[in-house]
Amino acid sequence: MTKNHLKRVCSPRTWKIKRKASTFITRPMPGAHPLLMGMPLNLIVRDMLNLAHTTREVKKILQERNVLVDGIRRKNARLMVGLMDVVSFPDIKKQFRILFSRKGYLQPVEIDKEESNLKPSKIIGKRRYRGKYQISLDDGKNLLVDKNSYKRGDTVVLDIPKQQIKEHLPLERNMHIYLIGGKHIGDSGVVQDIQGEKIRYKSNKGDVYETLKEYAFVIGKDKPTIKMGS
Numbered sequence: 001m002t003k004n005h006l007k008r009v010c011s012p013r014t015w016k017i018k019r020k021a022s023t024f025i026t027r028p029m030p031g032a033h034p035l036l037m038g039m040p041l042n043l044i045v046r047d048m049l050n051l052a053h054t055t056r057e058v059k060k061i062l063q064e065r066n067v068l069v070d071g072i073r074r075k076n077a078r079l080m081v082g083l084m085d086v087v088s089f090p091d092i093k094k095q096f097r098i099l100f101s102r103k104g105y106l107q108p109v110e111i112d113k114e115e116s117n118l119k120p121s122k123i124i125g126k127r128r129y130r131g132k133y134q135i136s137l138d139d140g141k142n143l144l145v146d147k148n149s150y151k152r153g154d155t156v157v158l159d160i161p162k163q164q165i166k167e168h169l170p171l172e173r174n175m176h177i178y179l180i181g182g183k184h185i186g187d188s189g190v191v192q193d194i195q196g197e198k199i200r201y202k203s204n205k206g207d208v209y210e211t212l213k214e215y216a217f218v219i220g221k222d223k224p225t226i227k228m229g230s
């Protein structure tokens with residue numbers, strides 16, 4: 001059975017926190033994202049965005065104000081918020097997307113209002129279902145589609161909170177990708193070649209690297225559909 005507490009020194013390496021500030025830290029509720037790919041909403045509001053000083057203040061903010069995650073109001077401070085999720089604060093007119101830094105830490109990156117309605121999601125599975133195709137996304141969602149053109153590793157750009165597919169981004173040459181694992185985590189660039197389970201891509205700085213196919217997250221065709229972190 002999952003414990004309700006989590007020691008700071010044992011927290012995921014993707015959390016940029018002070019490991020010895022106190023003994024315990026908020027453990028997120030089990031959710032759509034793995035522990036390495038997400039963090040509790042409490043940590044984002046209090047420690048990363050500095051919108052509160054204590055967990056009690058965070059809970060008060062969540063109860064009294066509109067705090068949206070992917071366009072849906074959330075009140076649970078332990079809610080798991082993960083990669084590519086959008087956290088919005090309508091009262092202060094600010095929106096943030098959760099991305100990886102170049103050092104492998106999850107971080108909120110401020111985005112504009114228009115972009116906050118878009119969420120790229122990676123396809124991690126597909127199966128036939130009642131004459132249609134069910135695609136499984138990296139954030140736990142399952143969508144039914146008519147076409148068989150969607151493949152594992154591709155990305156769909158969703159209109160949130162409606163969860164409607166606005167764009168299909170296949171994993172192929174000349175596509176813009178974002179790295180979500182490996183030693184180049186947080187980097188982005190353009191696919192040069194795909195051979196088996198490996199990808200060669202040209203980073204935005206002009207260097208060519210090789211990485212595993214599973215680390216590639218497609219984010220655009222001619223240009224990225226989302227704002228990237230620094």
